[in-house]
Amino acid sequence: MTAGPQTVRTTYREAVRAALREALQRDERVFLMGEDVGRYGGCFAVSKGLLEEFGPERIRDTPLSESAFVGAGIGAALGGARPIVEIMTVNFSLLALDQIVNNAATILHMSGGQFNIPLVIRMTTGAGRQLAAQHSHSLEGWYAHIPGIKVLAPATLEDARGMLWTALEDPDPVLIFEHGSLYNMEGELAEDAGLVEIDKAVVRRVGSDVSLITYGGTLGKTLEAAEELGRDGVSAEVIDLRTLRPLDTAMIVESVSRTHRAVIIDEGWKSGSISAEIMARIMENAFYELDAPPARVCSAEVPMPYPKHLEDAAVPQVAGIVAAARKVMGRRG
Amino acid sequence: MPSLGADMEAGTLVEWRVKPGDSVKRGDIVALVETEKGVIEVEIFEEGIVETLLVKPGAKLPVGTPLATIRDEAQIAQPAAVIAEKPAEATGKASAPPAPPVERAPVSPAPSKRPHISPLARRRAEELGVDIAAVEGTGGNGSITIADIDRAASKAVQPKSPATAAERQAGLRKAIAAAMARSKREIPHYYLGAEIDLSRALAWLAAENLKRPVTNRLLYSALLIRAVALAIHDVPEMNGFWIDGAFKPGQGVHVGVAVSLRQGGLVAPALHDADKKSLDELMRDMLDLVNRARAGGLRSSEMSDPTITVTNLGEQGVETVFGVIYPPQVALVGFGRIAERPWASQGTISARPVISASLAADHRVSDGHRGGRFLAAIDRLLQEPEKL
Numbered sequence: 001m002t003a004g005p006q007t008v009r010t011t012y013r014e015a016v017r018a019a020l021r022e023a024l025q026r027d028e029r030v031f032l033m034g035e036d037v038g039r040y041g042g043c044f045a046v047s048k049g050l051l052e053e054f055g056p057e058r059i060r061d062t063p064l065s066e067s068a069f070v071g072a073g074i075g076a077a078l079g080g081a082r083p084i085v086e087i088m089t090v091n092f093s094l095l096a097l098d099q100i101v102n103n104a105a106t107i108l109h110m111s112g113g114q115f116n117i118p119l120v121i122r123m124t125t126g127a128g129r130q131l132a133a134q135h136s137h138s139l140e141g142w143y144a145h146i147p148g149i150k151v152l153a154p155a156t157l158e159d160a161r162g163m164l165w166t167a168l169e170d171p172d173p174v175l176i177f178e179h180g181s182l183y184n185m186e187g188e189l190a191e192d193a194g195l196v197e198i199d200k201a202v203v204r205r206v207g208s209d210v211s212l213i214t215y216g217g218t219l220g221k222t223l224e225a226a227e228e229l230g231r232d233g234v235s236a237e238v239i240d241l242r243t244l245r246p247l248d249t250a251m252i253v254e255s256v257s258r259t260h261r262a263v264i265i266d267e268g269w270k271s272g273s274i275s276a277e278i279m280a281r282i283m284e285n286a287f288y289e290l291d292a293p294p295a296r297v298c299s300a301e302v303p304m305p306y307p308k309h310l311e312d313a314a315v316p317q318v319a320g321i322v323a324a325a326r327k328v329m330g331r332r333g
Numbered sequence: 334m335p336s337l338g339a340d341m342e343a344g345t346l347v348e349w350r351v352k353p354g355d356s357v358k359r360g361d362i363v364a365l366v367e368t369e370k371g372v373i374e375v376e377i378f379e380e381g382i383v384e385t386l387l388v389k390p391g392a393k394l395p396v397g398t399p400l401a402t403i404r405d406e407a408q409i410a411q412p413a414a415v416i417a418e419k420p421a422e423a424t425g426k427a428s429a430p431p432a433p434p435v436e437r438a439p440v441s442p443a444p445s446k447r448p449h450i451s452p453l454a455r456r457r458a459e460e461l462g463v464d465i466a467a468v469e470g471t472g473g474n475g476s477i478t479i480a481d482i483d484r485a486a487s488k489a490v491q492p493k494s495p496a497t498a499a500e501r502q503a504g505l506r507k508a509i510a511a512a513m514a515r516s517k518r519e520i521p522h523y524y525l526g527a528e529i530d531l532s533r534a535l536a537w538l539a540a541e542n543l544k545r546p547v548t549n550r551l552l553y554s555a556l557l558i559r560a561v562a563l564a565i566h567d568v569p570e571m572n573g574f575w576i577d578g579a580f581k582p583g584q585g586v587h588v589g590v591a592v593s594l595r596q597g598g599l600v601a602p603a604l605h606d607a608d609k610k611s612l613d614e615l616m617r618d619m620l621d622l623v624n625r626a627r628a629g630g631l632r633s634s635e636m637s638d639p640t641i642t643v644t645n646l647g648e649q650g651v652e653t654v655f656g657v658i659y660p661p662q663v664a665l666v667g668f669g670r671i672a673e674r675p676w677a678s679q680g681t682i683s684a685r686p687v688i689s690a691s692l693a694a695d696h697r698v699s700d701g702h703r704g705g706r707f708l709a710a711i712d713r714l715l716q717e718p719e720k721l
Contacts, residue, residue, distance in 0.1 A: 260453050288456050290454070291478045292473055330472030
């Protein structure tokens with residue numbers, strides 16, 4: 001973590017805020033809107049202080065109507081602005097599904113290429129904070145199903161800091177999913193950290209026996225599991241997908257072709273999911289490289305429970321990841 | 334120990350493919366035997382039950398040594414009954430009603446379930462020629478992984494092939510040397526040559542192949558082999574063996590096809606009953622034979638009973654073959670390359686694809702007159718390719 005000469009101690013929340021500040025400073029067309037982003041400073045305190053710095057024109061509190069303010073964001077983007085729309089959680093984004101899927105994702109196509117929508121929508125996803133079944137699901141995989149939008153899942157300080165500006169420069173709608181349990185994650189970030197590319201997966205840990213494929217909130221747990229496996233002599237590679245649409249299939253296939261085994265870790269459910277899609281691509285592209293059936297560690301197929309012990313039991317944990325990796329390793333593992 | 338060629342004096346038993354109690358029938362592969370020409374699958378010509386295996390793998394034995402005993406079906410009833418009585422004896426109850434005779438099912442390997450093997454391991458097994466049925470899996474659910482295949486392959490290599498590639502190569506050379514020296518020493522060869530116009534045959538072949546999917550296309554060598562096989566009906570004294578001072582006609586027309594091996598040397602295994610096979614069957618069997626000759630999976634009968642040999646060196650650009658007969662056979666037909674030549678026919682000259690056919694025959698068995706007829710018959714047959 002101390003690769004660069006100058007680093008600062010920071011959190012994921014502060015990194016997202018720094019990215020917002022930079023965007024607001026760099027481009028006058030950029031503005032932030034959403035529920036409680038202004039006076040309250042954001043439901044997860046991401047936009048704290050921005051209202052004071054940039055004023056109510058550019059940090060706009062909205063009524064509690066996801067459909068209305070996402071629609072307004074689309075209109076603003078069509079009108080030449082560069083809106084950043086914050087939705088409190090992915091569960092609530094379903095109220096804006098019509099705007100996102102039927103409008104944001106389609107207008108470029110429906111207008112014969114005349115109107116693009118340079119819109120960025122940020123939202124929180126995932127469990128781990130005892131917020132129960134209406135605030136804790138991981139539905140980013142659903143959005144990854146939709147052509148016409150990009151779906152990002154920053155899992156590190158660098159990506160939290162760097163993905164926003166790249167997303168704003170994209171001519172089309174980009175959805176950024178911030179896992180709620182990451183906001184308090186602390187670490188060192190280069191002082192000059194800036195934009196990062198948003199169309200490539202990254203190998204976070206090099207290994208040769210099994211590819212652990214994950215993104216967002218489960219990256220940390222997966223890296224921990226890889227360390228534990230390493231102590232048992234299993235060399236696990238960890239891939240951070242970073243972007244769920246478009247998926248970096250080439251990177252997945254390249255890694256699996258080296259390790260010949262894959263475990264996919266995703267806080268979403270298994271059925272009809274992004275983890276299923278990743279498996280399908282491995283099957284389509286790397287079948288003859290496989291030395292064991294790919295495995296998945298996903299959330300239990302239940303609405304997210306409220307009690308802590310049940311919530312912990314419902315989502316992927318380090319022990320489960322280690323067990324799944326050992327199983328695909330066979331007797332060796 | 335069967336004779337797998339006139340030049341073979343001894344062979345090494347590599348592996349049994351049967352065990353006592355197995356029932357066998359004509360054509361089953363019962364053992365692998367290594368000779369100078371590689372590892373050959375030994376077929377059995379009897380029907381019955383394997384009683385005892387007399388020889389252990391690894392033993393080098395002269396031709397003619399018994400390897401195993403087989404009981405024929407008629408004798409089976411009694412010993413089987415003895416086996417059935419044993420369990421009753423073991424219970425110690427003399428008064429107990431005799432156990433119903435247990436019908437012993439033939440001890441053929443039960444149709445095993447499809448083994449669990451990873452796609453990667455299956456691919457590696459194919460590359461290394463590892464028999465996955467014999468590999469123990471250490472992966473999840475006992476599945477076979479690539480590591481298991483590599484382990485099996487490294488184990489298999491040492492005991493299974495005591496001879497190194499170089500040793501086998503030297504052995505093969507020695508075998509060829511012995512056979513060819515004997516041929517030149519004993520067989521009074523005479524040689525005849527004929528130019529054959531292949532324009533009809535090739536035109537028919539081209540038209541025929543247009544109708545076929547690529548995988549089913551015929552090669553012209555299939556036509557040549559078929560023509561040689563059928564010409565034997567006209568001149569049967571080309572087909573057979575010179576043994577103990579007399580000609581023994583071949584039982585069936587088994588054309589030995591000379592196959593050069595990639596590492597050098599050659600074998601000429603038999604295409605059985607080539608005169609009774611269609612071109613399609615010949616083509617299929619020929620490809621199979623060539624593949625197995627090169628991969629080392631020839632059967633004993635293919636090695637021992639060619640009745641005439643055909644060698645085609647046209648692809649090497651050879652004009653004419655002056656063949657050396659493979660003893661105790663009595664004839665060898667050679668083909669050179671197909672070249673376009675000016676060809677005078679019915680008062681006009683045209684360019685025709687022409688092949689040079691040659692016959693090397695044993696003068697103790699036939700004379701030039703019969704040999705000439707044989708070549709003429711081949712020519713005639715090739716002029717009516719649609720009848721082949």
